[in-house]
Amino acid sequence: MELRRQxxxxxxxxxxxxxxxxxxRGFTLLEVMxxxxxxxxxxxxxxxAFRLGLSAWQRGDSTKEEYQRFRTASELxxxxxxxxxxxxxxxxxxxxxxxxxxxKLRTLxxxxxxxxxxxxxxxxxxxxxxxxxxxxxGRIVLYEEKALNKDxxxxxxxxxxxxxxxxxxxxxxxxxCRPADPEKNQEEKWEEEWNAKEEKxxxxxxxxxxxxxxxxxxxxxxxxxxxxxxxxxxxEDIRTRAPGLGRRxxxxxxx
Numbered sequence: 001m002e003l004r005r006q007x008x009x010x011x012x013x014x015x016x017x018x019x020x021x022x023x024x025r026g027f028t029l030l031e032v033m034x035x036x037x038x039x040x041x042x043x044x045x046x047x048x049a050f051r052l053g054l055s056a057w058q059r060g061d062s063t064k065e066e067y068q069r070f071r072t073a074s075e076l077x078x079x080x081x082x083x084x085x086x087x088x089x090x091x092x093x094x095x096x097x098x099x100x101x102x103x104k105l106r107t108l109x110x111x112x113x114x115x116x117x118x119x120x121x122x123x124x125x126x127x128x129x130x131x132x133x134x135x136x137x138g139r140i141v142l143y144e145e146k147a148l149n150k151d152x153x154x155x156x157x158x159x160x161x162x163x164x165x166x167x168x169x170x171x172x173x174x175x176x177c178r179p180a181d182p183e184k185n186q187e188e189k190w191e192e193e194w195n196a197k198e199e200k201x202x203x204x205x206x207x208x209x210x211x212x213x214x215x216x217x218x219x220x221x222x223x224x225x226x227x228x229x230x231x232x233x234x235x236e237d238i239r240t241r242a243p244g245l246g247r248r249x250x251x252x253x254x255x
Contacts, residue, residue, distance in 0.1 A: 070166065070210075073166050076165075077226065077228075078228045080114050081112070081206050081230070082228050082231070083112045084111065084232050085113050085232060086101075086111075086202055086232045086233075087099070087100045087111040089153055098197040099200065100196070101194070101196035101202055102194075102196065103193060103194035103206070104174065105192045105193065106131040106172060106173075107128065107130045107131070107174070108128065108130075108174045108206065109126070109127070109128045109153070110126075110127055111147055112127050116142065117142070124146075125144050125145065125146055126144070126146070126147045126153065127142065128144075128157055129142055129143075130143070130162075138171070138172070139164045140166040140169060140172060141163065142163050142165045143158075143161050144157070168213070171210075171223070172208065172209070173192075173223075174206065174207070175192060175207040175208075176190065176191045176193070176207075177190055177203050177206070177207065178190070178204070190207065202230050203230060203233060204233050205227060207226070207227050207228075208226040208227075208228070210223060210224050210225075
């Protein structure tokens with residue numbers, strides 16, 4: 001009996017020692033919870049940084065596409081404005097013949113030798129740029145038709161012939177450069193309107209200020225300015241030195 005009691009005592013001591021060793025080597029519930037919390041926080045930070053980087057990449061890619069569209073549209077607009085032709089329209093009214101050009105703060109009408117909507121050259125075209133306000137902003141609409149009948153400039157283009165050249169625009173300003181006149185002691189300046197019937201000449205240049213609205217910042221960005229010089233503003237010189245297109249354009253007055 002004594003040997004059995006001693007053996008049982010030794011076994012109990014051994015079991016107690018083993019459990020204490022296991023307890024010393026293992027983790028408590030509090031340590032496990034703290035470890036899981038730290039891991040969760042690390043995962044949240046990693047995924048947040050990943051989403052932030054992905055969002056920045058998407059915004060940069062979207063901005064790049066918008067800039068590319070604006071650059072393409074602005075280059076086409078500048079090329080067409082620079083290709084302006086001083087076409088005189090014959091009329092039976094009292095004011096006589098006049099140059100087909102009308103410039104206002106938000107619209108621009110003129111005759112150009114460069115069509116944009118058509119891929120093939122089709123002679124002179126009547127182009128009209130107009131800023132239209134929509135509910136969420138505005139857009140620049142281009143109307144373009146062939147200069148065929150005698151009333152095309154007075155009647156204007158068809159509404160369904162317009163195409164949106166730029167969208168997401170909050171403001172557009174067309175301005176017209178009046179050249180300096182030493183005889184009248186007049187310096188070069190910019191006008192908000194230009195009536196060729198009264199001026200009997202084209203402006204020296206056209207300046208287009210385009211403002212986009214940043215929807216996230218809820219404020220307007222600084223306006224982007226396009227400047228197009230008009231070589232044909234001195235149409236008398238074009239008449240003498242351009243026996244081809246220049247002379248034909250000036251004398252073409254639609255009958």
